[in-house]
Amino acid sequence: MSVELSETTLRYGDGPIVLDGLTESIRPGEFVALLGASGCGKSSLLNMLAGLLEPTGGSIDVPDDGAAFMFQDPTLLPWLSAQGNVELALRLAGVPRAERSVRARELIDLVQLGHAREKKPHEMSGGMRQRVALARALAQQRRLLLMDEPFAALDAITRDMLHEELRAIWQRTGMTIVFVTHNVREAIRLAGRILVLSSHPGRVIDTRTITDDFRADPARAAALAAELTDVLRKEQFKHEHLDQ
Amino acid sequence: MSVELSETTLRYGDGPIVLDGLTESIRPGEFVALLGASGCGKSSLLNMLAGLLEPTGGSIDVPDDGAAFMFQDPTLLPWLSAQGNVELALRLAGVPRAERSVRARELIDLVQLGHAREKKPHEMSGGMRQRVALARALAQQRRLLLMDEPFAALDAITRDMLHEELRAIWQRTGMTIVFVTHNVREAIRLAGRILVLSSHPGRVIDTRTITDDFRADPARAAALAAELTDVLRKEQFKHEHLDQ
Amino acid sequence: PSPRTAAQATELGPAAELKLGYFATVTHAPALVGLEEGILAEELDRDGTRLQSQVFTAGPSAMEALNAGAIDAAYMGPSPAISSYLGSAGKSIRVVSGATSGGAYLIAQPGTESVADLAGGELATPQFAGTQDIAARDYLREQGADDDVAISHAAAGTAVQLFSRGAIAATWQPEPWASLLVEEYGGEVLVDERELWADGSFPTSVLVVSQQFAAEHPETVARLVEANKRSVEWASAHPEELVGVADAAIRRATGENLYDAVLSRALEGLTFTADPLAGTYPVLLERARATGVIPGAAAADLDGLIDTDWPNNDTEGGGSR
Amino acid sequence: MSTLINERSHAGQEPDGVIVPPARDAAQPTRGRRLRRAWAKAAPPLAAVVVLVSLWQIASWASPMRDDLFPGPGDVLATAGRVVGDGSLPSAAATSLWRGLSGFVIALVIATPLALALAHVSWLRRAVGPLVSALQVLPSVAWVPAAIIVFGLTDATIYAVILLGAIPSIINGLLAGIDMIPSQYRALSHVLGARRIQHIMLVELPAALPGYVSGLRQGWAFSWRSLMAAELIAVGGSLGLGVGSLLQRGRDLADLGLVALIILVILAIGIVVELLVFAPWERRLLAGRGLSPMGANA
Amino acid sequence: MSTLINERSHAGQEPDGVIVPPARDAAQPTRGRRLRRAWAKAAPPLAAVVVLVSLWQIASWASPMRDDLFPGPGDVLATAGRVVGDGSLPSAAATSLWRGLSGFVIALVIATPLALALAHVSWLRRAVGPLVSALQVLPSVAWVPAAIIVFGLTDATIYAVILLGAIPSIINGLLAGIDMIPSQYRALSHVLGARRIQHIMLVELPAALPGYVSGLRQGWAFSWRSLMAAELIAVGGSLGLGVGSLLQRGRDLADLGLVALIILVILAIGIVVELLVFAPWERRLLAGRGLSPMGANA
Ligand SMILES: Nc1ncnc2c1ncn2[C@@H]1O[C@H](COP(=O)(O)OP(=O)(O)OP(=O)(O)O)[C@@H](O)[C@H]1O
Ligand SMILES: Nc1ncnc2c1ncn2[C@@H]1O[C@H](COP(=O)(O)OP(=O)(O)OP(=O)(O)O)[C@@H](O)[C@H]1O
Numbered sequence A, B: 001m002s003v004e005l006s007e008t009t010l011r012y013g014d015g016p017i018v019l020d021g022l023t024e025s026i027r028p029g030e031f032v033a034l035l036g037a038s039g040c041g042k043s044s045l046l047n048m049l050a051g052l053l054e055p056t057g058g059s060i061d062v063p064d065d066g067a068a069f070m071f072q073d074p075t076l077l078p079w080l081s082a083q084g085n086v087e088l089a090l091r092l093a094g095v096p097r098a099e100r101s102v103r104a105r106e107l108i109d110l111v112q113l114g115h116a117r118e119k120k121p122h123e124m125s126g127g128m129r130q131r132v133a134l135a136r137a138l139a140q141q142r143r144l145l146l147m148d149e150p151f152a153a154l155d156a157i158t159r160d161m162l163h164e165e166l167r168a169i170w171q172r173t174g175m176t177i178v179f180v181t182h183n184v185r186e187a188i189r190l191a192g193r194i195l196v197l198s199s200h201p202g203r204v205i206d207t208r209t210i211t212d213d214f215r216a217d218p219a220r221a222a223a224l225a226a227e228l229t230d231v232l233r234k235e236q237f238k239h240e241h242l243d244q
Numbered sequence C: 001p002s003p004r005t006a007a008q009a010t011e012l013g014p015a016a017e018l019k020l021g022y023f024a025t026v027t028h029a030p031a032l033v034g035l036e037e038g039i040l041a042e043e044l045d046r047d048g049t050r051l052q053s054q055v056f057t058a059g060p061s062a063m064e065a066l067n068a069g070a071i072d073a074a075y076m077g078p079s080p081a082i083s084s085y086l087g088s089a090g091k092s093i094r095v096v097s098g099a100t101s102g103g104a105y106l107i108a109q110p111g112t113e114s115v116a117d118l119a120g121g122e123l124a125t126p127q128f129a130g131t132q133d134i135a136a137r138d139y140l141r142e143q144g145a146d147d148d149v150a151i152s153h154a155a156a157g158t159a160v161q162l163f164s165r166g167a168i169a170a171t172w173q174p175e176p177w178a179s180l181l182v183e184e185y186g187g188e189v190l191v192d193e194r195e196l197w198a199d200g201s202f203p204t205s206v207l208v209v210s211q212q213f214a215a216e217h218p219e220t221v222a223r224l225v226e227a228n229k230r231s232v233e234w235a236s237a238h239p240e241e242l243v244g245v246a247d248a249a250i251r252r253a254t255g256e257n258l259y260d261a262v263l264s265r266a267l268e269g270l271t272f273t274a275d276p277l278a279g280t281y282p283v284l285l286e287r288a289r290a291t292g293v294i295p296g297a298a299a300a301d302l303d304g305l306i307d308t309d310w311p312n313n314d315t316e317g318g319g320s321r
Numbered sequence D, E: 001m002s003t004l005i006n007e008r009s010h011a012g013q014e015p016d017g018v019i020v021p022p023a024r025d026a027a028q029p030t031r032g033r034r035l036r037r038a039w040a041k042a043a044p045p046l047a048a049v050v051v052l053v054s055l056w057q058i059a060s061w062a063s064p065m066r067d068d069l070f071p072g073p074g075d076v077l078a079t080a081g082r083v084v085g086d087g088s089l090p091s092a093a094a095t096s097l098w099r100g101l102s103g104f105v106i107a108l109v110i111a112t113p114l115a116l117a118l119a120h121v122s123w124l125r126r127a128v129g130p131l132v133s134a135l136q137v138l139p140s141v142a143w144v145p146a147a148i149i150v151f152g153l154t155d156a157t158i159y160a161v162i163l164l165g166a167i168p169s170i171i172n173g174l175l176a177g178i179d180m181i182p183s184q185y186r187a188l189s190h191v192l193g194a195r196r197i198q199h200i201m202l203v204e205l206p207a208a209l210p211g212y213v214s215g216l217r218q219g220w221a222f223s224w225r226s227l228m229a230a231e232l233i234a235v236g237g238s239l240g241l242g243v244g245s246l247l248q249r250g251r252d253l254a255d256l257g258l259v260a261l262i263i264l265v266i267l268a269i270g271i272v273v274e275l276l277v278f279a280p281w282e283r284r285l286l287a288g289r290g291l292s293p294m295g296a297n298a
């Protein structure tokens, strides 16, 4: 099930155009990273892919069964524990009652929260909440997984471990992943393709395909990271001059 | 006005000890970074420094006039615009009415949100909200500034610009800054001293002083980053083995 | 206003203003006549006293207003007067004149022939310990039917609705509801309350004044009593015009009224008299005691309630010392 | 594959089980649009009224009850003609409306600082809080004898009964609103150096406002109902004739047409106050915070 | 420099203008602690009662009013002895309490699905929403004639009046709770693939619960007051004597001691229901979400 954007345009109310004529196709099983300045429309694009927002123009094709979505903020339900939040997702995904508890435990262990299973959201740290949200997104088991800065609140070590886990899950399940990050090296490390968005309005200004060979070579990866950072910087400076 | 922690201990209710006997002194005008795994107690420590949480044991001395605090989540007031949120902080800091609007404009421009001045929080992207929170923290103009992962939701370019601004402000005002980050290079780039916390319970396991010369030499900075990452990794692996 | 006991008051001459309470209903016809024909205002004006009238919808609130000093005198049924007098240990009010007599009936569902037919049904009276309630209980006791008929309470329109729906077997009601039931809902008159009294008359509404006011302004009370007497006489003398006058007064006060047919039937059953029928009070009290409604009541407690000796100059008040 | 194409007007198409936040409107409102909007807003309540009146008419035809026991819309209209014609209904409605609104405003002014005091003084809340909830439960008629003794037969009595009815309800509404404020806001106020009064005025009250408005709606209901109870005390004289007195009159005369008419008048007043005051206020408040009352997004 | 030392018990020291979230308690509750806690909880309301009763006694001594117009605590106690002795008060209180609680529960069961329907069917809310608010404003006595015509003098009349009073209030409370739910929760439900019913049961209702409870408190007040109104209508016969009827009897007999007693009984019932039901429920709910009613953190 591929994701197809054709001339997709978005504006909120009568504000400025946020996304302008995006035409893009994401193959089933692809792992795509979105890069772009803060406020350029990345979260809005994910919202449209998840069916939470209608495009103002153009069309979007997504798999019928919807997408798993890890929001930019954790959005945990405050009356449920970590375990409870994950079990809820399993329940709504139709997992039989008997399996839920075991599966939820596995997912919570996966995100290194075994010791905080019964904590309520207000008793958790920011990074812990984000990890529960990650576990919940994985619990949904959809063919399309959307992630909005999933590791932003995590320390480097935890993040590394979760990168591994995510890639392993992706390889095992063959699902399609679209994720937003501000960390260029994270994008290079994880994604098969990187889309760079401009802002005001958001358009795809650069696309890079990353092979496993490429990833394995630290020097080339570092060079690419520098190059992409430069693309982003140029884009943003252009802007600053238009703005003022 | 220095910040003095002496044998500061914290636990929530009858849970495990979070911070265990921290004894640390922060000189006026120092720029200190806190590093540590997710959930180790960094935010809790800042909360105690801000007087929002009482230590379970030991004592904390902070400047009488309290601290400016940028929370881990933006905590903007949803009924106020970006400008309104910043103006509120100025008003509560005792800035006369006439100046507030101008000062708020300056701060909003500083965080690159000139185009979103009148937007309400729910109309902003995650990174935009974080920048409003930053502007608000700067509006407080206290001698002590606490920041909890202030740049986590920002793209590399915006983050770079704000690093510059923050250092400039710090140099100009001579305020004391304590900030939490998960980005080791960010810590090296900004801080005069880095404290590394362990978790379960949180103790200071490493302290590094960083001079401007050191910072200027990319190779040494990179080496330090690798070294600190290693400290963190070792600490976390030790844990994993204890946990399981 | 903070009402003091009458004993502390001193006579102050004619009052500048008299606040008079009444109900906008046929049993208060002398009040309606007095107001509509200007008799009350005219009589009081002789001493320069202004008349202020106030319509009430139920005895308790009129009594509360009288106690509070919000009104000085009122037309009301004898039972709230008795309750208040007993409750205040004889300090609250005095009955200074009679107004209306008669006009209360036991009305039963169409086809009912005797009390025996009521067995197993419910009989509604307007309120607990009210005049009709005591009459009903006493009557049932006399007939030996007090175990067969349950008593419930529903006032005025509510009783009419219950009756029309067949939810009650009978109801003991004053006018105009008795007539309304007969005229509009085919009710049978089982008992005319007059039959239960020795000389066929019992008080339906009387004129009461607060003791405080009576002590301070005896002249004004005398004028009021005089005006009431004239109104009663007018009402007795003009039975044809009475319906129109009463209807106009009621509409003026509340904007609404019953059909003329009901009104005239109701008025026919009423007698207007300035005599408060003092002799009926001990009987009333004895019946209340006997039926267990006011178990502790003793006739002596009513001493001084009725004082018709106006005009008098006795600041202590009280005709039956 | 499901395709979401650019179609702004497929309101009814929402697939089963999909809980989509309402998409924002792209176009500028024009004159025609605005008219259509006003119509879209007025139509459903009007339709509801038409449907209810028709049902009523049918029921009154079909019912075996006597006309005076189950008056139909026609009878009520006739009664309306009569009491509007002689001016008694309009003046009673105006009197009651004035008392209700002014009493409510006074209650608001008294209750708000009390609620804030309860919210901030912990022992006061523990001492008086349950009493406030209990006062809410006390029926208005219970106050009537005391109010008459203290204030006599003046408007003050009526206002006393209204206030005693409305104040506890408004206090509880505001307290509930305050209790639900995210605890982060208190931390924020502390950090920003707000004095208590500043915290209350600048953070707490605005944050509690949506809950407060819904408390006010209940407070308004309480004050109006207490007013009706107070208007049964006495009529005329120093006390103007109110809607409550007319209602009582209708009951006393077993005139169900009048009773039904008064019910309709009270309902109409309630609907007007809701549509003109509470609903728009609540909608504006919620919209300003990125929330939207679900049924009211048109 | 301000020094925060480890002192767990300086409740009163909070410096002016500091709005500190309550620090969590470190120690385990022991038996002695628990006793002291229960005492700390009970003391303020008890103190409030003692203060109020003393003021009352002093006022009744100092007042120039006749005793029967301003009964003191002694008179009321005597009346209490009488009506408790002959069993009329306990049985009336039990009757009313049963009617009030069962009526409230029925109202709850009816109102909740109605509120959910209004929250989810936009045209229904626009059509019927204002009517619900208006119904809340309608005094209970207005329903009495209709209820009597339909149900006669039975408990059904009383329940009808209670339901018509409580249902609109509960509906509005739940609607307000639902309107204040963060819009992100709807997005979450959509993304998790919740069907509408699942969204309602698993997300919407729990999220709206704090607002709902405060709506229920108002609903309880409405149902109790409606009950009182209903009990004034009609007494005796097949209908048990309720507290409302006793209140009316007190007024009929000009027995202000009885009126005062009934007011106290109603207040006591209100306080008990608040302390046993709503306050703990609300506190538990809020605490479970990291919120705490500010006055109730002991
Ligand atoms: N209110 C609370 N009640 C109970 N436990 C809490 C509470 N707040 C925090 N904790 C616990 O305290 C520990 C430290 O939390 P804290 O928020 O200080 O972590 P942190 O270092 O800021 O983590 P992160 O980098 O993920 O933000 C965590 O284990 C958390 O579960
Ligand atoms: N509900 C809304 N109403 C109006 N404007 C909005 C709304 N939501 C987002 N926007 C605007 O749309 C633009 C894109 O927002 P979006 O959240 O998609 O950015 P983003 O790329 O995710 O940024 P970040 O990296 O900071 O999260 C922003 O300029 C924002 O102000």
Ligand SMILES: [Mg+2]
Binding pocket: A042, A043, A044, A072, A148, B125, B126, B127
């Ligand atoms: Mg975003």
Ligand SMILES: [Mg+2]
Binding pocket: A125, A126, A127, B042, B043, B044, B072, B148
């Ligand atoms: Mg943190």
